[in-house]
Amino acid sequence: MSATAIWLTISLLVLGAEMLLGTIYLLAVFLGAVTAAIFSLMDFSVTVQCYAAGLVVFLGSVAAYVFRRHIRKLNAVRDLHSNDLDRGQKVKVTTVLEDGTAKVSYRGTLWTAQAKEGSLHEGVFVIDHVAGPRLVLREIDS
Numbered sequence: 001m002s003a004t005a006i007w008l009t010i011s012l013l014v015l016g017a018e019m020l021l022g023t024i025y026l027l028a029v030f031l032g033a034v035t036a037a038i039f040s041l042m043d044f045s046v047t048v049q050c051y052a053a054g055l056v057v058f059l060g061s062v063a064a065y066v067f068r069r070h071i072r073k074l075n076a077v078r079d080l081h082s083n084d085l086d087r088g089q090k091v092k093v094t095t096v097l098e099d100g101t102a103k104v105s106y107r108g109t110l111w112t113a114q115a116k117e118g119s120l121h122e123g124v125f126v127i128d129h130v131a132g133p134r135l136v137l138r139e140i141d142s
Contacts, residue, residue, distance in 0.1 A: 002040070003040040003046065003049065004037050007034070007036045007049070007053075008033075008034075010033045011033035011037065014026055014029045014033060015030045018030060024067065024068060025064050027060065028056070028059075028060025028063070028064055029057055029060075031056050031057070032052075032055075032057035035053055036049040036053035039052045086106075086127050086129070086135070087128065087129060088126055088127065089106070089126070089127045090124055090127075091104045091106050091111075091113065091126075091127060091135065092123070092124050092125075093121070093122055093123060093124075094122060095122070096119075096120045096122065100114065100119050101113060106127075106135060111133070111134070111135045112135070113125070113136075114134055115136075115137055115138070116136050116138040120137065125140065126141075
């Protein structure tokens, strides 16, 4: 079996593992094996083939790390603004508890609400943002 066939077999096995596992880093190993197969076709020594594969795997891993970090940062920004759907919705406060919070019904569930500024009183408020399990309310702007 030629070195090219071995490298291509390795690359297909790694690609199959990538499809099963879904890690982006195995794509770098796949590209490294393909690079080694190309170097094998050009009659380079096995040492040069391995160095070329290693270099491509290293660069691909760095690129995958940077890509994943960028995606993670975009997801963090998206998660930060995920409660934008609730912002601006109106809720009615009917009873204020002793600690200054209120229980309000919103989206079919009973929520604990607190005032963004000042204190709550009976009336209609607007959701400013969601802080964990609490709605933070503000007065309706006139």
